Amino acid sequence: MLVYELEITLQERVFFASREIDKFFLTEPVIGNYALAYAFNLVTAPYRVGDVKNEEPVYKxxxxxxxRRGIYLTPATPLQKPVLVVERFNALTDSYWYQMSPNVVVGDLAYKLDKELKRRPANFPQEGYLRLLDRGNRLGMFLCSREEVDIPPYIRLGKFNSKARVKIVQQWENPPRMYREDVPIDYYLNPLDIPASSRVKLFDLLSVPPVPLIKNIVLSGEFYQLAKGKCLPAGMAFGGLEECAP
Structure with missing residues (x-):
C-alpha cells in the first residue's frame, strides 16, 4: 500500500455551491473527496451533457x-485559517426593461426562442453573491493506492475549473498498520467511507452536498502509522454510494 500526503495550493479563486441562502451562494472551506477524484483525473465525466435538467451524478x-483499483482519497482540509472572499454576479440583460419568468429573464432572445419551442428554461440564478475560497489557500489531503499513482502538478477545481497546484509532501510504502483506541483526528473525513469495524466516538459535522463530512473526530480502529504523531485510518474505501446517488 502506498500513502501520499499531498498539499493543494489554490492559484485562482475556487467556488463550490456548498450552501445556498436566497441569492447568497457559499463555498465551505473544504474540498470533498468525490470532487477530488474527478479533479485528479482518476475517474472521468463527460465535459458536456445533452440535457441539463436530466443530468444526474454517476458516483456509484x-x-x-x-x-476495485484500490485507490482512495480523503477530503482536503485547510492547513491554515481559510481566506474567503465575496463577489457579486449579475447576468441580467443590459436593457432598460426586462421581465422575469421563473428565475429567467423573459426579454432575452434565447428565452423567446425556447418558448416558441415550448421548452422550459433551466433554473439558473441571474444575480446574487458568491463566497469563494481565495487564491493562496493551502489544503492538505491523503491518497492511498495499491499501485503507484501519477500525481499531476496542477488540477482544476470547482464550478469555474479554477487552477490549483499539487505538491507531494511525503510518501510512504507499506506503512505499519495497528489497532489504536480513541485517536484524535483534526482533518476532514467522509463518514460513509470509514470501515464498519472502526468506532466513531465524537465528531463535528459539516453538512455539504453530496455527503456531509466530519472533523475533530475521536476514532478507534486500525490506522496506518505514517510518522510520529501522524496516522491515517486504514481500510477506507468509497462507501454509501447507494445513499448519495439520486
Whole structure:
C-alpha cells in the first residue's frame, strides 16, 4: 500500500455551491473527496451533457471503479485559517426593461426562442453573491493506492475549473498498520467511507452536498502509522454510494 500526503495550493479563486441562502451562494472551506477524484483525473465525466435538467451524478459507477483499483482519497482540509472572499454576479440583460419568468429573464432572445419551442428554461440564478475560497489557500489531503499513482502538478477545481497546484509532501510504502483506541483526528473525513469495524466516538459535522463530512473526530480502529504523531485510518474505501446517488 502506498500513502501520499499531498498539499493543494489554490492559484485562482475556487467556488463550490456548498450552501445556498436566497441569492447568497457559499463555498465551505473544504474540498470533498468525490470532487477530488474527478479533479485528479482518476475517474472521468463527460465535459458536456445533452440535457441539463436530466443530468444526474454517476458516483456509484465512477467511484466503485476506484474501489476495485484500490485507490482512495480523503477530503482536503485547510492547513491554515481559510481566506474567503465575496463577489457579486449579475447576468441580467443590459436593457432598460426586462421581465422575469421563473428565475429567467423573459426579454432575452434565447428565452423567446425556447418558448416558441415550448421548452422550459433551466433554473439558473441571474444575480446574487458568491463566497469563494481565495487564491493562496493551502489544503492538505491523503491518497492511498495499491499501485503507484501519477500525481499531476496542477488540477482544476470547482464550478469555474479554477487552477490549483499539487505538491507531494511525503510518501510512504507499506506503512505499519495497528489497532489504536480513541485517536484524535483534526482533518476532514467522509463518514460513509470509514470501515464498519472502526468506532466513531465524537465528531463535528459539516453538512455539504453530496455527503456531509466530519472533523475533530475521536476514532478507534486500525490506522496506518505514517510518522510520529501522524496516522491515517486504514481500510477506507468509497462507501454509501447507494445513499448519495439520486
Amino acid at each position: 459507477v465512477d467511484l466503485t471503479s476506484l474501489n
